[in-house]
Amino acid sequence: MKRLFRNLTFFALAAVALTACDNDVEAPYGIPGTDANPLGTHIKGGTGSGTLENPYNVIGMLNVASNLEAGDNTDDYCYIKGKVVSITDQFSAQYGTGTFYISVDGTKTNQFYVYRAYYLGNKKWTATDQPLEVGDEVTICAIVTNYNGTIETAQNLGFIYELNGENRGGAPKPLASAVGDGSLENPFNVSGALKFTKKLGKDVNSTENVYIKGIVSKIDVSKNVEQNYNSGFGNATFYISDDGEDANTFEVYRANYFNNTKWAEGAGPILKVGDEVIVYGKVVNYRGNTPETVSGQAYLYSLNGETSAGK
Structure with a gap:
């Protein structure tokens, strides 16, 4: 898969691409990179270099991101300026994020989807903050992805840098580069596991088992019961990331305990946020948008360096 963004060359390449765009014939359709439009489609009027x-x-942004294939995302954060066209999910204290569309002029032509982005300062919205309004001028800082043909910000990996001239600073935290080959000697990090799994077809399981190393960032909670290792099911559902933060995470779904066994009372420690783990098993791109381990086909290989309970 060819990727436009490559570390230090990203902005230089983007600037060249955008210069070329201005000479293109204006496309008769709306958003490049959608199911209806081929990859690499450019629209006249693109400006900027993403800094x-x-x-x-x-x-x-649409022009540059049109080079991404489905499931792929930029390796770097981009700054995007526009006007709010419509608001799908208003910022709320419950989640602290908002989902909305922006365009160059505030009309519905050539819209960009800002999905679950944080507020000013890269912080969650609170009740003391102003809600977003149609017509607001914003600058977004985000990782951008091609989500099943729709160009949008990656969930929880973007924020409003500036709102109607106001900014509260806030810098994007660099994501770890994808490393590893999935072997025990060289396990995937979370970024590597995400990249590997996103290349699988929708609901297609990997043919091989892989090792993934990360830090527990969240333990799934369902019906107010922690889905940690327990004697009821003997498996656990949790999220891991490269830095322990709750962004750019990989879901470990219903994974068994050490040695691919069911956890039972007294079998050994259960998980806590911040633990360093290695999991082993098959992975799946669930519904084409959620990279995770296959239910019941993965297990905890290592917990904080230990490969079995109490050893």
């Missing part, structure tokens, strides 16, 4: 000093306008 804070020179953010993309919405068309510029």
